[in-house]
Structures are given as C-alpha cells and as structure tokens.
Amino acid sequence: MRVLRSSAVAVVAAATALTAVSGCAEKSDTKGADTVRVKATDDKCEVSTTSFPAGHVKIAVENKGSKVTEVYVYAPGDRIVTERENIGPGTKAEITATIKAGAYEIACKPGMKGDGIRQKITVKGEGAAPKSDPELDKAVAEYRKYVQAQADETIPAAEKFAEAVKKGDLDEAKKLYAPSRVGWERTEPVAESFGDIDPKVDVREDGLEKDQKWTGWHKLEKSLWDEKKIDEDDKKLADQLMTDLKDWQKRVGTAEITPTSMANGAKELLDEVATGKVTGEEERYSHTDLVDFQANVEGAEKSYELLKPVASKNDAALAKELDKQFAELRKLLGDYREGDGFKAYDSVGKDDRKKLSDAVNALAEPLSKLAGAVVK
C-alpha cells in the first residue's frame, strides 16, 4: 500500500518539477524585480500588483494613515518572510527580500496590532511550492500563534526569575526557576530550529562544546541547588538569559513550520521526555523534571490537536489511539502533582519511573506515525 502511494507522490513531484522548469524558461525574460508599492492607511492595505516574479522583491511602503504601522509578508501558515515595523504616519519605508514562488499574503498592521489587513499575492517562477491544503495551512498558522504566545508568556516569567537571581534571593529564585521554563519546553523543537539560541539558554554542562562558556538556565540551576549560592557571575547570566530569550521571542515567528515539522516536533518533544526527563538528566540538580515533562507533553498535544482534523480523516485509528494515549499519560502525570507543580523527581522511585517510561513509549510510538497521516 505504502509503496504504491509513495511512487504516486513521486510522479506528482516529478510532474511539478517539469512544470516549474518550463515555467521558469517562459519567464526568464521578465526576471529582475519591479517595485511593489504598498499604500497603508488606517483601514486599507493597497498593493500595486498582486502578482510578481520570484527573486529579489522590493516593497515600497507608504503609510498614509494616522497610526504607526507595520508591514509583513507571510508565507502559508503565517510564516514571516519579511517584515518592517515602526513605519510612522506619513513616512515611507522600503523592504527588500528574496521571495520564492508561491502564494503569500501582505499584511498591514495599523497600530502594530492584530492579524492585520491582508492582501493575497502570487509570486511566480521557479520552484513553486505544491498547492497547499488550506486546512493544514490553518493548523500551521494556529501553531505559529501558539509558539509566539509561549515565547511572549515566557518573558515575564523569566523576568521574575532573573530578578530573584539578581537580588540574590535563593529561595525565591528556586521557586521561579521551573515555571520560567514552561513556555520554552512546550515549543522547544521550534526554538531549537534556530540552532544558536538553545545552546545559550538550555545547554547542560555535559553538552558544552570545548571553550563554550556555560550560560542559561541549567548553569543557574546548578548554582541554586548544587552550590547553593548566587555569585556575581550568576547575576550577569540572568541578564544574559533575558537577552537570549528576547532574541528567541523576536525571531520565533520566522521559523519554518510545516505540517510535517509540527508532527515531527510533537514526536521530538516525546523523545525529549524519553531521553532526558524520564531518566532525570534534564533537571539533575533541581529535580523539577516533571514540570518539563508536563510542558513537553502539552506542547506535543497542541501540535496534535491542530493537525487532528486532517490526521483523523486520513487515519482515524491513529487519531483514536493518540487521543487515548495522550489522556493516559496526562492522567498518569496527574498522580505526581504536588501543590502548583510536581513532586521532585528524585522522590519518584524506580517502579514509578518504569511506569512513566512505558506510558511515554505508548504515546511516542503512534505519535511517530502522525507525520505520515498528515502528508497522506
């Protein structure tokens, strides 16, 4: 069954490639970008052309409204291709970007708020992306909102933690440590996709490269729990953590997110649990592993819930199994709740860890099939 299906996919892909090539040949004489003019007002976003060739694109924005505005170019699923903020009333701005062929939206956001006023545009030429499924685009867009919200919510939580560290308040810092990580843990695969942020904020001592300075949460974790003191360097690290997290918050909207990467991200979150949390390696000093565990599962479940409308159409049995296993794992984790958080993981015995591990396997195994159910 699958073999047939994949060869069918291959044929379609080959056909698309051919079309793309011939398309390119026709358009070769029109290469070189015209300027796309955008007139932004308080209630309109007028675009001079809704169809232009791929390549370097110049977008000239004029803010004719009374509010400060921003202009975004979104790929399907609201991936930010390029954007310009803070375009004041009566001012102009020029944005240049390399844009591949495909369907996009230009959004003006008067007052720099909300989803913006949108115009659909088509970029023609080489390497046209296959026609996307609006249902999946919606899932990606929703997930993108979720990821951004997690970053946005992390900042104040981390701010509180950083303040406590800077005040030298050991007990308060310990209390605020795990909650400051929840948003990050829920969306870690997206954050990791940037490559440079994760090693600054979430690296463990054993993960350090040669000559890499240890920064981020886990260095502070070690100071708080293992060394039981906060020194001047830690206070600087708290500031550094905030700088790095704000960088994440700012860039997270530009992450490449596809339905497949969402599904794989969900599976990766469970992998994180299986290799780092169930073993107690992630939070080896604070033993707050179960807080991360819960956040990883929540993040995975969010991806799944958004993909479920499509996945359940393609593979109803898989969706049923995933519903069941998410529920079981949630229930099992519930047994370890204590106050606002969870039991310290060093108080969770071998038998209980085995149960948690089995439940993670039970969920992760069907979850590894989600990507397949989404692309079918």
Place this chain on the structure above:
Amino acid sequence: MTDPTTDPTDPTDPAADASTAETGRGEAAPAPAGPSRRSLLGWGGAGLALGATAAGGTAAALRTGGDARPAALSGDAVPFHGTHQAGIATAVQDRLHFAAFDVTTTDRDALVKVLREWTAAAARMTAGHEVGEGATGGLDELPPDDTGEALGLKPSRLTLTFGVGPGLFEKDGKDRFGLRDRRPKALVDLPAFPGDNLDAARSGGDLCVQACADDPQVAVHAIRNLARIGMGKVAIRWSQLGFGKTSSTTPDAQTPRNMMGFKDGTRNVSGTDTAALDKHVWVGEKDGPAWMTGGSYVVARRIRMHIETWDRTSLKEQEDIFGRDKAEGAPVGRTRERDEPSLKAMLPDAHVRLAHPDSNNGATILRRGYSFTDGTDGLGRLDAGLFFLAYQRDVRDAFIPLQSRLARTDALNEYIQHVGSAVFAVPPGVRDGDDWWGKALFA
C-alpha cells in the same frame, strides 16, 4: 534478511559455508571421528563442506517426529507453523534473547490485536523477512515498520516461542481479561526455594517470548520489533541475553560447557525422542486444559554464579561438586561422558546425583538454558551465570520437586544464587496463517 541470490543450502556458497563453520565451532568442534554418515547425507556428500560438518546441524535435518524441524544449517529458516511451537524440541541455537512482558492495557481486544500482530510478525521474521512493510521504502515521513538491523542476515534458525504467565489470568485478585477460569492447574506460582534471592524486576511477567537464533543480532532484532509492536499495550518487564547454549537437544552433538567449565546437559531430553517428549515435555490431551494440549510449561531462572570463588576452588572439589570429571564429563568412576552414571559412587550432595531422574522419581525436564554475562557488577566481579530454561509437561511433577531438593542439598549452592524466576504456560504450535498465539486461550 533473505537474499534470493544466496542459497544457504548450497555448499558451494561461501556464505553458507561460513555460517556452518560457525555451527561447527559451537556444536561439534573437535569432531571425534570425522564426519559421520549422517552428516554426509545432509550434504549429499559435498566435499567442500566436510570441514564444517557439524553433527548438530545436520542431525537436525534428519530429525523426525511430531516436531520435526529440518534445519540443516545455521542460516536456515525453522518452520513457524506446526503442532508444537518451535524453539523447544528444536536443535538448540547458539544465541538467546528472552523477554518477559507486562500487559499494560486493560482492554482485551487491544491485547488480542497485539497477539495477532505478534504472530504475523513472528511468522515473517522466522522466515527471514522484514516486519510489516519493511525496513526501507514507504513514506519518507514515517518511521519504517521494521527496525532494519537484520537486513541482509539469514534467518539463522530463528525461533520465537510464546508463553503466558500467571498474571495474565489473575493479578492482585483481579480477573483481568476474563481468563481466570482458563488458567491451567499446572501453571502454579513457583514456591520460594531456600537460598532464592529473587529480584522482582528480573522476575515474573504476564507474557514471554523466547527468541533463539544462531546470530545474536537476529534474536535481538526479533524481540526489539515485537516490543515495538506491543508498545502501549504490553511493556517489557525484563529481558535476558544468552550465549553459548548450555544444553543440547541433539545427543549426537558435543555437549556444551557452562560458565563453570563443565559439560552441562549430557542427559537431556532429545529433540528426536518423540516418546520422551510426549512423556515429559508436551502437555497431553488428558492433562487439560484443552487449549494447552501439545503445549508445555517453561521455567526461567537467572542463576548467578560466584565466578571468582568458583575459580579459586580446587579441581577435585569442582569435580566432586558436579559428580563428573571436568575434561571428559564422565560420571564419577566411569570413563566416558555418556556412560551410565553410578549415583552411589558420587558424594551425596553432588549435583548430578541430586538432579538425576533416578533420585527424583523419574522427574525429567528438557533443559534449554544459555550462559549469560552482563558485564561486571560494580564490584569488579563478572555478572555471569546460567539463564536456566526448562520445559516440562507439568512443573508440579518436574521443576518444583527437583529444585526443592537441589535448593536444600546441592553442593553447588555455595557457588550459585538464583536471582530471577518466572514460569509460563507455552501454548501448542500456531497451526497456520489463521491461527495466532493464544487463539485457543482467548476463544
């Protein structure tokens, strides 16, 4: 796993030759009198293979009887379907991966689904095929059905033998799957024996699968893939790797040595002796319950050996403890390994004397154990011993009385400790493609 271009029965095939040479080392290394007539028969007299004519391998090809499994070469496939499950009377392979599972689901239908999927996967793997849709191909976005480490390897006489433990029928007083009334009377919880130091994490289990193969990677691949199929419904409770079979069911073959350096299992039930198998190993029609007819009961014991203290023991004491000499394996006072032992000539607490059927009202078990070494134990001592596997018609007449006696008086006890234990009812063979592991039990 199977490569259509190489025929494992073709003696001119260098690959086949290599694999039989391995069997040769394992089962008949110093062939006492050159190739036997039997081995020549198995080869059609192929001269090329003479160096590798393992009596064990070729003898297996000639075995007859209810459980005849003509597996001439270590690379071959052993038939999966039959009256009895393979892996009991089958000529003992070189390697073991034994796994015990807890059933984690409470849903009977979900469990039945796993057993059906397991059976289908087992039929494929024992024939040398990949599980499901294979290890490669399929959608790029999906993990492959098969884990792939057995690609290109031969079937390696892989057998997968399935059993059910007491916990399947009843756990913590609960009739979990409506099977309580179907529990065989012979599937008793083993009593505590003197000297037991059982680790709960290495004992028990609701289900078991014994994977035996001549290639360790093939055995491990089988358990790994079954565990993966079962995830969410069943979970591995413990598993044990074994090497260097410690018993042979092929009497023509060289008797293997255990980790203490002694030949072990000289007087075992032969896989070709249908009368003995029917008497001591297979559950008879009158034994009941009906779903067990043609099945057996297996006891698994992880027996840790105090290797270092044993090694410091004088040869005389070692030989006295076993009741056989170390070089030949001959019983005390005799000259050849297979000479009839004179039990009275042995010390009263000698292992062979105490374990002999004549000392136990004829109680006989089919031993199919393997040596194990799980590295060292943190104190620099070898974590090694015997993973004892015994098949029998009824544990109440066989392993239990035997072990009760050995645990009390065996001189060997000073050098061994039982650290893991489990018992399983092993249903009869899977008849055909419509049958599955446990079908008659769940019917």
